[in-house]
Amino acid sequence: MDADGELVARVRAGDEQAFVTLAARHHSTMQRIARSYVGSDAVAEEVVQDTWLAVLRGLAGFAGRSSFQTWLLAILVNRARSTGVREHRSVAIGDAGPAVDAARFDAAGAWMSPPRHWVEESDSRLLAEGAAERIQSTLRELPERQREVLMLRDVADLSAREVCEALEISEANQRVLLHRGRSRLRTALEAELGRA
């Protein structure tokens, strides 16, 4: 079940250490999500701290209908979104392009320019670092909704249902956004790591 539940109960009871443990557990995910909306690490830290303060203030009203993490990240996304908008970093919503450039298939729809190999390369520590940076920068360039779904599904590891809950979108929408976002990331990784 919810691994945060016990910590949350202790936080409510006044246990400061439990709060720091809880914050630490979610910190890097929250920082990554926030950073994908705003222009600097420092602003992202502020967004994370604001979120925790809002969470503490709202804790008495948290009914536990969703998991604590889903609730937490829904608050974070809202705050990061509005901060990002204030910073004028909001991105175009469009992008209905195909998963792979149509020019890479022949008229019958078969690969003409097949995927270049890179999966093995991503195991190398050095290249994996480049890959991580590429993922971060690609995430920042993604249309907002795709980024949100990607962050919650693949970085924060929420289930499809939890993502729908946190972002208030349908399962079909979630899947389309996930598909476009992941496809864009794969293309970016192919460009970063691929060999002919």
Add this chain to the structure above:
Amino acid sequence: MLRLKRELVCREIVELITAYLEDTLPRRQRRRFEAHLAGCEHCSEYLEQMRATIRLTGSLRAEDLTPRMSAEFGALYRRWREEEEEGGEEEEG
């Protein structure tokens, strides 16, 4: 509904891949998807790349809280406790 016997082509596979990984393809469609994969090394490679993409994105997680951040979260918590204790009173400056 048309019951297509036609095989899926690569261009279609790359669009169905997320539904496949999410396990939301209808059974018939799933069979066609897997039949294509069995005979197409490029699409098999593509599927592996999508899995690797998910794995790499997930690996962005691990980072610990610095001592400075721990201290800041402690302070944040005490601030909230004070607010709670003050109830409706004004916040201290």
